[in-house]
Amino acid sequence: MRRAEGREQWAVNGESSGHFVRSCALCVALFAAPAAYAQKWVNPNFDAHRLDYRDLGYPDVSAIEADDAPITALLTAAGGRVYGATSGKSASHLFLYDRAINKVRPLGRIGDAKGVYHTLAQDADGTLLIGGGLSMLSPVALTQSFPGGFRAIEEQLWKDIAAPYADYPGGHLYRYDPVKGDAEARLPGEKCPLEDLGVPVKGNTVYAVALDAKARRLYGITYPDARFFVWDLEKNKTLEDLPLLDRKVYSGPERTWRSVPRALHAAPDGRVYTSGEDGRIVVYDPVAKKLARTDMQIPGEYYEAWNYHGYPVIEAWTAAQEGLLYGASSDGYLFRLNRERNRLVNLGKPRLSRRVRGMALGPDNRLYMLCGEFEEPCKLFSYGLDGEEGFRDWGGLAVDRSPYYAKRAYQFDAMATGIDGTLFMGESDRRACLYLFLPGAQPFPGGFNPKNPR
Amino acid sequence: MKREHMTARVKRAVAACLITATCALAADEKTVTVQIRRFTGGSGREDSMWSALYAAKSGKLYVGLCTHAEAAHFFEFDPQASSMRHVADLTVFKGERGKGIRTTGKIHVRMSEDEQGRIYFGDFCEDTGPECVDPASYRGPHWFRYDPAQRQLENLGPINRQWGLLGFVLEPKFQRLYGLAEDGHLYYLDLKTRVTTDLGRVDDWDICRTIFADDAGNVYGSFPIGRVWKYDPVKDRLWDLRGTRLPLDPRATPRTMSNPLIDRKVYWRVIEWEPQERVAYGVVVGDSMLFRFDPYAGPEGTITPLVRLCAERYLGADPSLIPVSTLALTITPKRLLYYAPVVSVAFDYAGTSWDVADERKFTAHLTGKDVPPESALIVYDLDKRERRELGLMRAEDGRRVFGLGGACTGKKDGKIYFVGAVEERDPNHVANKIDNKWPFSIGLVCYTPEAGGAK
Numbered sequence: 001m002r003r004a005e006g007r008e009q010w011a012v013n014g015e016s017s018g019h020f021v022r023s024c025a026l027c028v029a030l031f032a033a034p035a036a037y038a039q040k041w042v043n044p045n046f047d048a049h050r051l052d053y054r055d056l057g058y059p060d061v062s063a064i065e066a067d068d069a070p071i072t073a074l075l076t077a078a079g080g081r082v083y084g085a086t087s088g089k090s091a092s093h094l095f096l097y098d099r100a101i102n103k104v105r106p107l108g109r110i111g112d113a114k115g116v117y118h119t120l121a122q123d124a125d126g127t128l129l130i131g132g133g134l135s136m137l138s139p140v141a142l143t144q145s146f147p148g149g150f151r152a153i154e155e156q157l158w159k160d161i162a163a164p165y166a167d168y169p170g171g172h173l174y175r176y177d178p179v180k181g182d183a184e185a186r187l188p189g190e191k192c193p194l195e196d197l198g199v200p201v202k203g204n205t206v207y208a209v210a211l212d213a214k215a216r217r218l219y220g221i222t223y224p225d226a227r228f229f230v231w232d233l234e235k236n237k238t239l240e241d242l243p244l245l246d247r248k249v250y251s252g253p254e255r256t257w258r259s260v261p262r263a264l265h266a267a268p269d270g271r272v273y274t275s276g277e278d279g280r281i282v283v284y285d286p287v288a289k290k291l292a293r294t295d296m297q298i299p300g301e302y303y304e305a306w307n308y309h310g311y312p313v314i315e316a317w318t319a320a321q322e323g324l325l326y327g328a329s330s331d332g333y334l335f336r337l338n339r340e341r342n343r344l345v346n347l348g349k350p351r352l353s354r355r356v357r358g359m360a361l362g363p364d365n366r367l368y369m370l371c372g373e374f375e376e377p378c379k380l381f382s383y384g385l386d387g388e389e390g391f392r393d394w395g396g397l398a399v400d401r402s403p404y405y406a407k408r409a410y411q412f413d414a415m416a417t418g419i420d421g422t423l424f425m426g427e428s429d430r431r432a433c434l435y436l437f438l439p440g441a442q443p444f445p446g447g448f449n450p451k452n453p454r
Numbered sequence: 455m456k457r458e459h460m461t462a463r464v465k466r467a468v469a470a471c472l473i474t475a476t477c478a479l480a481a482d483e484k485t486v487t488v489q490i491r492r493f494t495g496g497s498g499r500e501d502s503m504w505s506a507l508y509a510a511k512s513g514k515l516y517v518g519l520c521t522h523a524e525a526a527h528f529f530e531f532d533p534q535a536s537s538m539r540h541v542a543d544l545t546v547f548k549g550e551r552g553k554g555i556r557t558t559g560k561i562h563v564r565m566s567e568d569e570q571g572r573i574y575f576g577d578f579c580e581d582t583g584p585e586c587v588d589p590a591s592y593r594g595p596h597w598f599r600y601d602p603a604q605r606q607l608e609n610l611g612p613i614n615r616q617w618g619l620l621g622f623v624l625e626p627k628f629q630r631l632y633g634l635a636e637d638g639h640l641y642y643l644d645l646k647t648r649v650t651t652d653l654g655r656v657d658d659w660d661i662c663r664t665i666f667a668d669d670a671g672n673v674y675g676s677f678p679i680g681r682v683w684k685y686d687p688v689k690d691r692l693w694d695l696r697g698t699r700l701p702l703d704p705r706a707t708p709r710t711m712s713n714p715l716i717d718r719k720v721y722w723r724v725i726e727w728e729p730q731e732r733v734a735y736g737v738v739v740g741d742s743m744l745f746r747f748d749p750y751a752g753p754e755g756t757i758t759p760l761v762r763l764c765a766e767r768y769l770g771a772d773p774s775l776i777p778v779s780t781l782a783l784t785i786t787p788k789r790l791l792y793y794a795p796v797v798s799v800a801f802d803y804a805g806t807s808w809d810v811a812d813e814r815k816f817t818a819h820l821t822g823k824d825v826p827p828e829s830a831l832i833v834y835d836l837d838k839r840e841r842r843e844l845g846l847m848r849a850e851d852g853r854r855v856f857g858l859g860g861a862c863t864g865k866k867d868g869k870i871y872f873v874g875a876v877e878e879r880d881p882n883h884v885a886n887k888i889d890n891k892w893p894f895s896i897g898l899v900c901y902t903p904e905a906g907g908a909k
Contacts, residue, residue: 040581041659041714060696067654067692089691139651352590375615375637398659402715406678408659410637429638430654430692451713 041408043449044380045395046441053399053407053433056086056095057106062187064093064106070137071426071434074358074416075120075128077178082416082424083128084434085116087135092116094130094192096182097424097434104434105185108192111172114138118262118414121211121218123233126178129218130194133171133205134164136223137413137428140256158248161258162224170199171206173218173231197236200229210264210272215286219264219272226260228274228284228291242291246277251300251310252330253354253373259310265317265325267339273325279311281337281344299346300331316359318367320385326367328356334369334383350381350391358415360423362439366392368423370412377410380425380437395449397425397435409435484845486831488855489900490876492883493519495540496527500896501885503859503873505620505663505724505781508565508573512602513866516573517873518561519896523584525551526561526577530602531898533867538898541600542607544577548593556583556592558618563633564664564860566624568645573600576633578618595619597631597643597650613641613650621665621675628671628687636661640675640685640692653692656683660718663781666727666734668749674734676700676721682757684749698747701759706741706773723779728789728836735783735791735836737763742779742795744834765797765830766843782829782872784861789836792870792901794858797846798827826892829855829874831901847899853877856894872899 044051056071057063068088075083082097084104092113095106110116113132121129140163146156175195186192200206204222211218218231221244230240244261251259261282265273276282281296300312312331319325325337332354334347351371357378358370365385372378380394398408412435414426425435444450493500499521506518515531525545531538544558545551559582565575577595595618597610613619613633619641621634631643638657643650657677665675673685680700684693702720718739725736725747734747742764749755762769764776782794831844847855858874876897878884884893 041717060694066694141647141649141651144648375617400714400716406658406714406716410655430656431694 040453041398041400042396042452043398043400045393045447045449045452046443048400048449050438050441051397051399051435052401053409053427053435054097054102054104055433056093056104057185062106062185064088064095065090065188066431068093069430069432070135070411070413070428071432072115072117072136072413072428073120074414074424074426075122076416076418076424077122077128078126079178080419081178081182082418082434083120083178084414084424084426085110085120085130086432087115087117087137087428089135089138090114092132092135094128094176095434096178098182099418099420105182106188107176107181108186108190110192111174111194111196113171113174115171115205117205117207117223119206119209119220121209123175123211124213128176128178129197129209129211129233130174130176131171131200131206131209131220132174133207133223134168136205136207136257138164140164142256154248154250157250158258161256165203165205165224168203170202170204171222172199173197173206173220197231200231200238201225201227201241207260208262208264208274210266212266212270212272212286215270217266217286219266219284221261221264221274223260224258226258230284230286230289240289244274244276244282244291247309249310251312259313259330261313262330263314263317263327265319267325269339271339273317273337273339275312275314275329277311279313279329294342296337296342296344298327298329298344299333299335299349300329315356316369318359318361320361320367326359326361326383328359328369330355332356332371334367347383348391350383350393351379357412357428358425360415360417362417362423363421364439366439368415368437368439370415370425372410372412374411377408378412392443393447394441394443397437399435407433409433484843485848486845486901487850488831488847488872489902490849490853490855491531491538491898491900493517493527493529493540493896493898494538496529496543497521497525498883499524499885500527502560502875503896504560504562505564505860506561506575507860507862507871507873508567509862509865509871510567510571510573510602511865512571513864514602515862515864515871515898516565516600517898518563518565518575519873520560520562520582522559522582524557524559524582526558528561528575528600528607530600533864533869533900541605547607548596548609550593554587554591556587556589558595559583560618562663563619563622566622566631568624568626571602573602574598574622574624574631576613576619576622576631578620578636581636589616592616595635597633610643611648611650613643614639614652620661620663623665623667623673625667625671625673625687627669630687632665632667632673632685634661634665634675640665640673640683653685656685656692662718662721664722664724664726664736666725668727668734669729669732672749674725674747674749676725676736678716678718679720681721682747682755684755695754698752698754698757700738700757701743701745702738703741703743703773706738706776719778724781724783726783726785728785730789731836735785737779737783737793739779741773741776742793744791744793760839761834761841763793763795763832763834763841765795765832767797780829780858782858782861782874784863784870785836786863786868786870786903790903791834791836792861792863793832793834794829794847794861794872794874795832796827796829796857826854826877826888827856829858829872844901847901849876853879855897855899856888856892858899868903870901870903872901873897874899 072087073085091109115135119131207223208221216233226245228244272284312329332349366382413428423437500519517529560578617635617637619633629645640653722736723739854877856875858872875894878895
């Protein structure tokens with residue numbers, strides 16, 4: 001407002017300036033009655049200085065190539081460094097954000113992986129476990145012309161989705177040692193020093209992982225075959241390879257993805273949680289070595305009146321207070337799961353559209369979520385765990401530090417909380433950056449940022 | 455302190471500008487006579503036009519007009535027969551009317567043509583609304599093909615769910631339509647398979663308005679700050695060129711308190727491939743600098759600044775005062791480049807967001823009372839590297855030509871065509887008023903080089 005007043009005063013009091021404006025600065029929007037707006041810049045609905053971003057390396061020198069930059073996994077390591085992995089056209093890259101230098105450093109290409117999707121974990125010794133595969137963000141070409149017949153549409157859809165995996169040997173599991181690997185910055189094209197642990201499930205991408213370090217087990221889900229695997233971290237081999245889903249369904253807003261659960265949670269008691277057929281919570285019992293379907297159903301749109309076999313899948317898990325687990329479904333719902341009581345509570349959804357692309361617990365007793373589908377701008381929401389605040393819409397994610405830099409982000413696919421409470425958000429568009437949000441922001445009265453055009 | 459410095463700087467610049475402006479407003483001001491024709495058969499209330507003017511090999515012109523919060527219209531004009539044909543109201547064609555939904559208000563791209571003479575384009579909604587109708591109701595933008603022989607408009611399928619096109623080119627070698635959409639993503643339609651592919655994000659929030667293809671099939675666009683991206687269809691990779699940058703004059707931006715300061719002023723506004731020389735010529739948004747982009751020179755191509763194409767009165771002024779450039783550029787087969795800058799702020803974009811809640815009210819306070827925004831006509835000889843201002847455009851009856859949104863060279867008659875806002879004296883044809891003062895309608899403007907007309 002001060003700037004606006006200053007400008008007005010200049011225009012009124014500055015004689016020559018005023019003349020100039022009157023004679024030269026015409027038609028701010030040419031068609032003045034209904035303004036023909038150009039594209040609108042939209043600042044977030046909170047103190048804008050609490051949002052910033054970092055390039056993934058030194059631009060045009062060490063930065064991860066734009067085509068390979070979409071961030072699809074983030075993890076805050078015990079030491080406070082934040083690690084991330086990308087999914088790209090030519091390769092997946094590992095990077096770190098070092099809070100001591102306030103920068104992202106690329107750590108090199110991850111083996112032969114083109115994608116790392118929700119598959120970072122830290123082992124007890126500080127090393128990182130990485131699940132690789134093809135890029136989930138790669139476009140899938142759907143065949144338009146094919147022979148007709150009974151269920152031909154679904155069958156062709158599956159053929160198209162499975163086509164990139166026809167000759168694919170399978171995504172690897174890798175181990176990365178930060179003590180050895182973090183010391184050197186790497187230029188584009190250079191390999192990340194990794195131990196290749198092997199392929200847990202042939203012909204599949206590793207899609208989600210959860211670690212039980214004490215039991216020396218890494219649990220995983222694969223795509224597109226929806227296998228649940230148990231990996232022995234001592235012997236480096238697959239102990240179990242179980243079918244997680246019976247049917248191939250295509251739920252949610254993505255038209256080229258099979259609906260496969262995207263998150264796993266390994267509880268302290270050794271049991272592992274995800275979702276399965278009909279949206280039921282599925283639990284793996286490491287003693288029985290079996291997946292068991294529970295009576296709990298994740299919230300979503302089930303279209304009971306339709307002849308429809310689909311269901312939403314789990315997108316993210318976040319452990320909060322003892323025994324309480326928060327989950328988000330691909331239809332955009334948040335729910336609370338009490339593991340001890342086997343009780344699931346639907347907390348609703350913050351956004352009309354679907355998907356929760358990232359979720360993390362903030363230091364302010366809020367659960368933060370990145371919500372939005374492909375082809376629409378993601379927005380930041382929170383849910384107050386005190387049960388009083390409910391959902392809060394923090395708005396779009398745009399940074400304006402012009403004239404130095406400015407960017408409006410649309411797509412995100414990963415989120416992690418730093419040890420100081422900063423929320424790290426992985427943009428997943430081409431030329432992606434790592435976004436930082438400092439909780440503690442205050443919303444503007446009335447909700448909207450008053451400087452955004454309305 | 456900072457404000458005082460700014461004020462002094464602006465005052466100095468203003469003084470220089472006033473001198474030139476005063477000179478320009480003198481009685482001996484140069485003008486150039488043009489012919490103006492109405493668009494008929496549409497709503498008669500189309501209120502804007504951006505880029506969508508194409509001269510086909512047949513000699514006919516194809517035009518897309520926009521109506522804010524309503525409909526885009528597609529026209530065919532035959533200069534030989536002097537006949538105007540309204541081909542389609544896209545809201546009717548797409549079945550959007552009478553549904554209470556967001557509609558296709560714009561065709562915001564320069565069309566392209568295939569070997570068979572069929573015309574291609576994509577459409578657009580996002581910022582046109584209708585603003586009070588739920589955005590989720592919009593059915594999405596589409597690729598279109600018009601076959602003049604059959605007089606048939608065809609919908610080639612959706613581009614994406616939401617984001618219409620601002621940049622567009624048909625690339626003949628690989629038989630693809632490329633579209634730069636408002637989400638900053640580059641999409642292409644494979645004309646053989648009819649499959650649309652999202653190649654990823656190449657632009658930021660304020661999208662580059664024109665893209666082009668070289669004759670090897672590579673596609674190029676611009677993004678902030680002064681950068682160029684390139685899509686290589688052979689490698690199927692997008693590259694942000696590292697060393698090839700646009701010639702930006704640091705004095706030309708920022709010009710106001712726009713929010714953010716980094717916006718479209720720092721990339722190219724319009725660009726056109728010149729097949730004889732196998733280079734592209736483009737104009738930078740902020741200061742109208744014409745540049746030559748040779749994509750084959752060096753590993754990434756080379757960009758060379760040539761001359762500013764702003765109105766003459768600004769050539770000696772502070773570059774920060776130059777109005778934002780327009781989309782009205784065309785290159786003739788004789789390698790003459792015609793360009794129509796405005797002599798005050800801009801046609802479709804002010805370059806000025808005053809960072810206040812009520813921009814309209816604030817702007818009204820600042821805006822002048824009796825000087826409308828007019829278009830000048832500049833010609834630049836690519837071989838001699840000489841620029842000349844022919845004058846302010848005026849119809850034979852004295853009507854003024856306001857902002858222009860596109861230009862082309864008639865393929866058979868060699869005339870220079872523009873489309874944009876022209877002064878409207880008939881109340882029955884007024885589409886709107888500029889700044890609530892100057893009534894206008896959208897007209898087809900024609901300049902005949904052989905006839906001249908500069909005064």
